[in-house]
Amino acid sequence: MGLTTTYKDGSTPKVVIIGAGFSGICAGIRLQTLLNLNTFEIFELEHELGGTWLSNTYPGCACDVKSINYQFSFEPNYEWSKTYAGQQEIWEYLKKTARKYNIYEKIRFRTEIKHAEWHEDLQQWVLDYTNLQTGEQHQTRADIVFSGMGPLRIPQIPKQFDAFEGPKWHTAQWNHDYDLTGKRVAIVGSGASAIQVVPSIVDKVKTLEFYQRTASYIVPRRNATNSALLKFMFKYIPFVHFLFYKLTYWGSEFTIRAFSSKKRHTFVRMVATFLAWSFRYWNVRDPVLRKKLTPTYVMGCRRIVVSSDYLPTLTKKNVNVHTETITGVKGNSLFLKDGSVQEVDVLILATGFHVQDVLAENLVIGKDGKDMAKAWGQNPKTYYGITSADTPNMFLLLGPSTGLGHNSVLFMIETQVDFAIKAISFMMKHNLSSIQSTDKACQDFVDEVDEKMKGMVWSSSCKSWYQNDEGRVTALWWSSCSHYWWRLRKIKPDHFLGVKRL
Incomplete structure (x- = not known):
């Protein structure tokens, strides 16, 4: 990629990753392998990594995407037992991958982020978190935050x-x-x-x-069942x-x-x-x-x-x-x-999950004190679903306005993470303490989604998790995964605003 891996003074930004599911693990690995950046921590609510594949252990739990596509492209698994892998096998794959890249030593388990707020004067995120084992409350700062809080984690119980x-x-x-x-x-x-x-x-x-x-x-x-010959x-x-x-x-x-x-x-x-x-x-x-x-x-x-x-x-x-x-x-x-x-x-x-309202109020406070749960609300203005004009230096991995109806979500995770890596490299190359997408870039994306959705079945009258309570389609994948990748293949400087480091 020809990425810039440090600021001119040799330093790298401090990164906090929220969540140790596929999104968080992917972010940690790519920070290390593409930027050689090790100044990051992962905060995980549970006792173990895995996200969706840790929480969902019901009988018959399996992926409805073929196994060969439900893996990181940079870490192929040649040993999938079947065309569609079960929960345990997917979880084991993720743990094995995390061990290979020494991700475990970067994870704070049983730690809950209670509040994350952008401070313009510091040009940093200030995060309050609780150690769920001891009950102790702490605070940390981060130059960059990855949000890997997946949507399939909060059960919806009438x-x-x-x-x-x-x-x-x-x-x-x-x-x-x-x-x-x-x-x-x-x-x-x-x-x-x-x-x-x-x-x-x-x-x-x-x-x-x-x-x-x-x-x-x-x-x-x-x-x-995948035969021994096929695996070979x-x-x-x-x-x-x-x-x-x-x-x-x-x-x-x-x-x-x-x-x-x-x-x-x-x-x-x-x-x-x-x-x-x-x-x-x-x-x-x-x-x-x-x-x-x-x-x-x-x-x-x-x-x-x-x-x-x-x-x-x-x-x-x-x-x-x-x-x-x-x-x-x-x-x-x-x-x-x-x-x-x-x-x-x-x-x-089996009443589903809180997909559209996955972000709690007062959890993420963006620029100018804006509560992002309310700001995104029914019309999440984001730059290709990965960053927002109101959240400098925060990358949303499968964040608001996302849903996938036809292909592997892991491809989308990798695409978003790799774009975030390019953005961080861009920051260091141009000596920026922060970047944020412009209002126009975000609005152009929202308008494009609205226009593309007019020709898709998700805009029909039936209620689904691709729509919010007002019936507005907020699904991100309006055309195709490859189309999305093409849009995020490079940084477009005119779509971002940056603040120079002091």
Whole structure:
């Protein structure tokens, strides 16, 4: 890249990274390998790294992106056991990678950032944090902050379920000490987590009451086992792994056409819709049940889920599918709008996460004392989703206004981190204490997203995590991952304002 790795006086900025999931680990590694910068710390809330893949340990938890694309491009894993890796295997990969690059020694575990505020006079971020083991409160300063607080970390639990008196938990807080064998189990929610959990527990429970809020489009998941020969070829025969990686990436990238309403993409949309329809038809022969499981919105508006065992599972005798609204909860019973009542032993909530409101108020205070939770709010003005005019020297890895519907999020993480590395190098080369994107650059990006989204299915009337409470589409990936990479391939000086070091 030809990067500048220090200021002229030989110093480097102090960096704080919030979160030790894929985003935070990627940032730490690239700071070391691309800038030779070791003046950074990672603050992690949990006892171990992993983020999403540490928190989500429910039965059947796995990635719905093919394994070969769910890895860092600079750290290929030749040993994936299957086409789609499970939670444990992904977590082990991330830990192994962190150990290889000595990231563990940079992490402060069980440490929570309580408040981060930009001080213009210091040209630094001042961060208040708490050691959750001792309860002690501390403060530190940083020249640059990476926010790697992923969206799939704060469970969304409707208040009405507080009244349930039996054992209950969210899929992201799975109770592994409780044995479901022979129990009457209720699962609320029909997103990706529920679609993985249901087939994994159905054969051990007595009955499974499944409360579907919205039907999902399901496409088959061909999860083949990677043979020893294939692993050998990946590892020892030049270009084999690289070709598989690229072909898989571009195959996923091509599917962006299925999310477009443009006429030239009609055929791809029709093929994808027919695949989902035929898969549902042949697996659910009962027309009444099949009608319940048939989405009424355009394909792709909500997340498409890959699963080969979910639909067959719902046809089993011990499974009851409910589509009526839950109107009340009392004791161990759930009351539905149609007047029916189900008494169960255990309640499992697959009710999703706080994706759009992931940032708490008073957590990040940007320039001029602006609370970024309120400032971003319903219209997050960011520069390609990675930095904001109000947050100098802060890089948002999968921050506000982001969501991905068709490809690997790790590609996006790497793209954002590499852009941040270029920005830090730019700062040092030009002797700047801070940089921030201009208001115009941010607004131009927001306008472009709004314009591009007019032709995408995410702008249709159905509610999804790509939209905020007002129905505004805030998904970042308006065109394609490759398009996004092309936009962030280099720093555009006229898009930024800088402050010279004293």
